Amino acid sequence: MPPRIRVRPRALCIRCLESTTPFSRPAASYASVATASATTPAPPIHQTIRSAPPILRYPPTQPPSHKPPEVRKTQLHRQYQSLLRSSPLILIFQHNNVKAVELMSIRRELAVALRKVDADRLKSGQDTLAEDIRLQIIQTNIFASALRVVEFFNPEEGTLDHTPHPTDPRTSTSAQIPQTSNDAADERFKHGLSRRAYEVANNRKLKLELEPILSGPLAVVAFPSVTPQYLKAVMSILSPSKGDFPAPTRRANPDYYEPSVQQGLQKLMLLGARVEGKVFDVEGTKWVGGIDGGVDGLQAQLVHMLQGVGGSLTSALEGASKSLYFTVEGRRMDLEEKEKGPEEKKE
Amino acid sequence: MLTRFLTDVRITFNPFSARSKSARLFLSLIPPNARTEGMKVEAKMLPRTSQEPANLAVKFKDGKEMNLDLSKMRITDVMEEVDRHSRTLARKEELLGN
Numbered sequence A: 001m002p003p004r005i006r007v008r009p010r011a012l013c014i015r016c017l018e019s020t021t022p023f024s025r026p027a028a029s030y031a032s033v034a035t036a037s038a039t040t041p042a043p044p045i046h047q048t049i050r051s052a053p054p055i056l057r058y059p060p061t062q063p064p065s066h067k068p069p070e071v072r073k074t075q076l077h078r079q080y081q082s083l084l085r086s087s088p089l090i091l092i093f094q095h096n097n098v099k100a101v102e103l104m105s106i107r108r109e110l111a112v113a114l115r116k117v118d119a120d121r122l123k124s125g126q127d128t129l130a131e132d133i134r135l136q137i138i139q140t141n142i143f144a145s146a147l148r149v150v151e152f153f154n155p156e157e158g159t160l161d162h163t164p165h166p167t168d169p170r171t172s173t174s175a176q177i178p179q180t181s182n183d184a185a186d187e188r189f190k191h192g193l194s195r196r197a198y199e200v201a202n203n204r205k206l207k208l209e210l211e212p213i214l215s216g217p218l219a220v221v222a223f224p225s226v227t228p229q230y231l232k233a234v235m236s237i238l239s240p241s242k243g244d245f246p247a248p249t250r251r252a253n254p255d256y257y258e259p260s261v262q263q264g265l266q267k268l269m270l271l272g273a274r275v276e277g278k279v280f281d282v283e284g285t286k287w288v289g290g291i292d293g294g295v296d297g298l299q300a301q302l303v304h305m306l307q308g309v310g311g312s313l314t315s316a317l318e319g320a321s322k323s324l325y326f327t328v329e330g331r332r333m334d335l336e337e338k339e340k341g342p343e344e345k346k347e
Numbered sequence B: 001m002l003t004r005f006l007t008d009v010r011i012t013f014n015p016f017s018a019r020s021k022s023a024r025l026f027l028s029l030i031p032p033n034a035r036t037e038g039m040k041v042e043a044k045m046l047p048r049t050s051q052e053p054a055n056l057a058v059k060f061k062d063g064k065e066m067n068l069d070l071s072k073m074r075i076t077d078v079m080e081e082v083d084r085h086s087r088t089l090a091r092k093e094e095l096l097g098n
Helices: A009-020 A045-049 A072-086 A100-123 A140-152 A195-201 A228-238 A259-266 A282-289 A294-346 B018-029 B075-096
Strands: A089-095 A135-138 A218-223 A268-275 A278-280 B006-013 B040-045 B055-060 B065-069
Touching: A072 A140, A072 A218, A089 A228, A089 B018, A100 A135, A100 A228, A100 A259, A135 A140, A140 A195, A140 A218, A218 A228, A228 A268, A228 A282, A259 A268, A268 A282, A268 B040, A278 A282, B006 B018, B018 B055, B018 B075, B055 B075, B065 B075
Parallel strands: B006 B040
Antiparallel strands: A089 A218, A089 A268, A135 A218, A268 A278, B006 B055, B055 B065
């Protein structure tokens, strides 16, 4: 190993500035420093004729974020963004001083009811979602901010657009590397924690539809897909109403009538729901829960209706062509008879 | 907020109105044990389109009833209004000597 020589940048600078003066004091006390610029080797040939491949300056799963990424707030923000993006149906509740025991027993009842729905769905061969539906208490302001990012921040072009294609023979690597710098202020970032997302979401002129609801203590129940079957189960547990969403009977589910569950439910209020980006109040949520069969059921209804329309349309179109065919055919027969007529008379 | 002297709380509000924030915060100020200790709490939610102002009706232990329009009040104002009577009740209770 060659001996380490300390380079003092300040000393080098002084030397550059004072090089014109006749009496320059010896700035660098080491001989090698003075000749450093002279011995810089030329870059290798291949570097001068083709550009260096891009280097990723940050771990691919951790692009630089605007706020410090290690704090809880930032991670919650990221988590809420992913929750909002991945769940088309979110119920929003207000919880007023629900005790830990009550919350625990409510969650237990909710899990029991969802597992029952799971068993029903397994019989008919549908996928089960009970594991993914939970009552989750959220930090209201962070949730509101995450919702703003999800609603208003839509990065258009990808960061990978400028990168050379991996099959290009000039590139020395097949990995697609975005040419973003390791700086949160880079405009090309499109993750929700980037500075651009923060700036877009902080535009106070844009108003959220849910804004008035997002205050006070809140809890959400998020569904990974719009399934009224599960929604019905959740509603009948968490905000039962006499008509559409009756609470389980005392005989069917005695645990539901434990004081801890009932006292907790008194303090839990359903405020509204966010269904596929649209906001519904309690009535609207009940309507969504009342759709039989969910999205699949609606699609089946639509297909059925369209099939009926198609059938009648084809019969109508066929009818016109058939009548045309009959008239033309009749006319032909007529003409043939007329042609035959005189011939027969001649004979 | 003093909630010892409240026996009955009725709140109507529209959650989609920005002015009903104080109504919802008032609900969150009621302590966790209040319902089991005999306070009646009723929260009625109005549909999204209604323009009705948020309303709070409180009954105290001495029978006094208070009706407040919450749509123009902040939560601190509401607390002040309710506490004013609660404090007199608290003073009376203290003077009776328990």
